Amino acid sequence: MTPFERIAEARLGEEVLRARVRNLPVLLAPKPGQVRATGVLGVRFGSCDREFREATGGPVVRVPDGVAHFLEHKLFEGTSVPVFQRYAELGAACNAATSFRTTHYYFTCTEQFETCLEFLLDFVQRPSITPERVEKEKGIIEQEIRMYLDNPSWRVFFNLLGALYERHPVRHPPGGTVESVRSITAEDCLRCHRAFYRPGNLVLVASGDFDPERLLARIEGWVGAQNGAVGEAIPVSEEGEVATREAVDRMAVSRARVLLGFRADRGPGIGEPLLHEELSGGFALESLFGRSSEIHQDLYKRGVIDDSFSASATVESDFAFTVLGGETNEPERFREEILATLERAKREGIRAEDFERVRRRHIGAAVRRFQSSESTAMGHMREALRGLPPFAHVRALEGARREDSEAWLRRSVREGRLAVSILHPS
Secondary structure, eight states: OOOEEEEEETTTTEEEEEEEETTEEEEEEEOTTOSOEEEEEEESOOTTOOEEESSTTOOEEEOOTTHHHHHHHHHHTOSSSOHHHHHHHTTOEEEEEEOSSOEEEEEEESSOHHHHHHHHHHHHHSOOOOHHHHHHHHHHHHHHHHHHHTOHHHHHHHHHHHHHOSSOGGGSOTTOOHHHHHTOOHHHHHHHHHHHOSGGGEEEEEEESSOHHHHHHHHHTTSOOOOSOOOEEOOOOOOSSOSOSEEEEEESOSSEEEEEEEEOSSOOOSSHHHHHHHHHHHHHHHHHHSTTSHHHHHHHHTTSOOTTOEEEEEEETTEEEEEEEEEESOHHHHHHHHHHHHHHHHHHOOOHHHHHHHHHHHHHHHHHHTTSHHHHHHHHHHHHHTTOOTTHHHHHHHTOOHHHHHHHHHHHOOGGGEEEEEEEEO
């Protein structure tokens, strides 16, 4: 029997069994009485990992943009039967997602959970990728890319990232471009799978009404024995001025869309520094611009912003950026008012009552997420892929400080790191 560690969060009434099965990290979150059960298999490999070494000290491998997303599609094609079809036969729903730094595959079911979990491990670990299958998939993914290009929100966002970054692959959409997808080969996909889809670089999470010790014993027989080092992704950082100050585009929209972006010179790494930076930035923006804040109400009443406005901080191990924007009839006024608000907040700080309201709301939302198997599994998966222990997020919420968010504002909102993306009506 594989040894395991019990990790409990008494205040939530939650427990996780953490183990390592043939070098695969496993987290099991039992939920007695829960009707639905969820399994998630995540990998530290995303769209930004286009340059890597297959072994430490080896030559640098470069693959086309979009390979991580393409590989996700090919794994879902399955071997003898498509993955969607097999899960439908089992009465389960399944899906996958590729982000900048990770990819994860998941299902939710109400019965035959062990069969569903075994199949998840099987199709992700044992791909059936041939040149013929790769060529067949290209047309499907090209259509998906063109669909996103017709989406105004997508267009204005990636125009902004292209202005913020000159070299970092985050400037490219996870699906790649039509041109890059056409250049992907079966060997590109297999090479990435061999380098990153190894037990040491995967994380398996299960949540539901099951006997965790029995399930752990079953998992031992499902995990493939793969030896060898995990591929070494090459991080990229950009310092100094942004690539370009302004990106202007036109599209068939009724109103202009404006995004203001601030870029950090580098990311915080993984683990606690990443979580601290993410929470500090998120709390600062929500305290200032959340719908219940005085600033939001003032800007809304004066017609500077409307219900389309949003503000968010994206933080990964080797990059971080902040985006604020929405639809407007007056792009210049919008830009001036938002920048003036940020500069005033840097000088005067964040109202204590606004910060505390945001902190309490997030604690409540985090507690509620543990009520379902899906959100529980996804939360544990996200922490694990970011180098964090179980329950790190909810514990960090309780210790969040207004001073940290004010410090984040002062170091993140800088003129030389600002770019603007405007999408005018054509």
